Amino acid sequence: MRKWKRVDTAEGPRFRSELESHEAALLHNMIDSVLEMLDGRQAQSPADELEAITGIRTGPSAPPADDTLARLLPDFYRADATGATEMPDGIGPADFNGALRSVHEPAIIDAKREAATRMRDTCPRDGGRLELTEADAQAWIAAVNDIRLALGTILGVGAGGPDLLPVDHPLAGHLDVYHWLTALQEYLVLGLMGKRA
Template sequence: MRTWSRRGAGADLRICSNLESYECQLIASMVHSTSEILSERDGSAPQDSLADLTGIRTGHTTAPRDATLGRLLPDFHRPDQEESMAAAPVAADLNGALRGLNEPLIIDAKLAAARVVLDTLPPDGGDVALTADEADEWLTALNDVRLALGAMLGLADEPERPGPDHPHAGHYDVYQWLTVVQELLVEALMGPC
């Protein structure tokens, strides 16, 4: 992959790069996988008769048990915040209510970002020219893929490179590569200082 660059200005601004075929296939595969687990979560949400009457979709009220989904759809309230809250059970109920109302919208936004990547990604490699809005969606989707990979690899805040014989060594390399792609995209989107 070449670095991202800015071309044009105003409404004609494009964030451009050139991707090899294998890079496009890798990104597409990872974005598809992330989209599938988000779609499964969305499709497994309990049906709510009040939602049928009001048209307001509701989602799960409990956090995902899967570590990858937990990383993509974290709680609104974390246990380490309980000390500052007077009634922890109320906080848990509030977290469930917030999740139920917001999770469908969050999933929709993540799936929309994934669709933008898949729609703008040349399947056989080649030039990519994104509007600023499309570049923002790429950042969202790449971040989701990195979060999913990080959860799968059990990476903490300061990930350590596994040894070359480790079964996830290749996945770690993909994680690092996506980090660079994302960082270069941010720099191009921000423009010259």
């Protein structure tokens, strides 16, 4: 992939780049995997008879069992470094997280699905030139971030960044993809900020 080029037009900024066919296929594959995970999680939402009346959807109250999905949909509240919690009497962190999750997770999944779908729709399936609007670019940044989070979980990427892997390691190619996604996202962010990469 080439670096992003920002072009200011009368309709607003446009962000142009070009993808090789294998890069486009890889992006589509990863987007579809993230969408599949989110769809599976959404299918676990409890049936709510009041949804038709109130318009309020509820999601599962328990966190995802899958580590990758749990990274995409983390808990809302965590204890501080000492393990101390400041919760109302009788309410523990799990109860608090469960209540927040059941109320907010459906909207979070919707936003992630919308970004991923918009990225998939604006990414040429066979590669080639692409031009994004500012809204498209924002969706790409969000969707690439989710792809990186999912891939980073599989690779065991910590807060300090990804570890180096030996060339013959079975996940070495995945780490290369992680680095490529990081560069793709960084250059697009810089383009949105109007800075040169």
